[in-house]
Amino acid sequence: MGVKQRTKSLKARNNKLSDSFYQLEVLNNHHGHSADIPDFSNRIAEAGFEDGLNIQSLDTFQINIGKLCNQACAHCHVDAGPDKKVENMDRATLETCLSIIRDHDFKNVDITGGAPEMNPHFRWFVQECFKLGKNIMVRCNLTIIMAHEKYHDLPAFYAAHKVNVISSLPYFTKSRTDSQRGDGVFNDSIKALQLLNEVGYGIEGTELRLDLVYNPSGAFLPAPQNELEGEFKRQLKRRYGIQFNSLFVITNLPISRFLDYLIETDNYDRYMQELSSAFNPGTLEGLMCRSTLSISWDGYIYDCDFNQMLDLKSQIRENHISDFNAEALLNRKVVLNQHCYGCTAGAGSSCGGEIVH
8 A cells, every 4th residue: 555755855856955054054044044033042041041951861762763764744854755775773773772771761762763663673672672661652654554564563563562652643634644744644544543443552441552643734833732632532533433542742843844845835934933932931841852862873862853853963972872971961951953942832842742731
């Protein structure tokens, strides 16, 4: 059941925005883009964080296991796609990650991509994390389950290893989902969700969590999470008999393919102004970058997945997992730039949805 690709990666299109340095230049008001907004560091200083954002804990070890994906979605901040065959974490790097997870008190292992399931070492890694008793989260695009028969058993595999499945679903209608993710995505996503329900995911009384992720289809802030969650639950249950646990609402950050979309549609300046105007100091305490490490496919350490895509490495000397230094990581400051307005706008945005409820 193939998904018709809506677009190619920025790299495949030879788009200048495939260069993270160029993206940062745009975000910092160069190259003719004049979103004149205050420096983010100054905004948090005014909110009482004069010395920047310190680290609160090391709770979550998030791994971007590779950029290879069966989809090439219009707003992908990873710029993932079928052509990203080189950027895949190898076994040796995953073994180093596993050693770090084993030797340090990380509560959560958060595996993302691309389609993380396409990494050849994915299942082995999940099995090993399960043996360690870790809370395992996998960010699944749903269509991978339907993409090829070798992935059809993923719901059963996830259930056997108590994986928390976090799945992207732009909307509960075909038109809005396919416009963002590609023709055929909605139908395959619905079938995949039904298969997950069949093995117990999202069903009351089971320990198998199925959470959905929503992000807006355009250059605007999302509606309140509780309102959207209620509507998603009603519509998916009524139309398709689908149940799930929680809906995570995530703001689109102005990087990679979404940044390209903003520029192409002349929405960049307006969107940046909107993010800046909606800056909420109340989100700063709960930002995911203050309790999460984000590891790239080649083993470098970042403060979050978004910084990773802009190649803003953690600001310590030992910023590769081969030199992992927990003490230095606990005593670092978060690396900030203008895209950080996306996580602090309105109710805030994190890998777990809204920050302020």
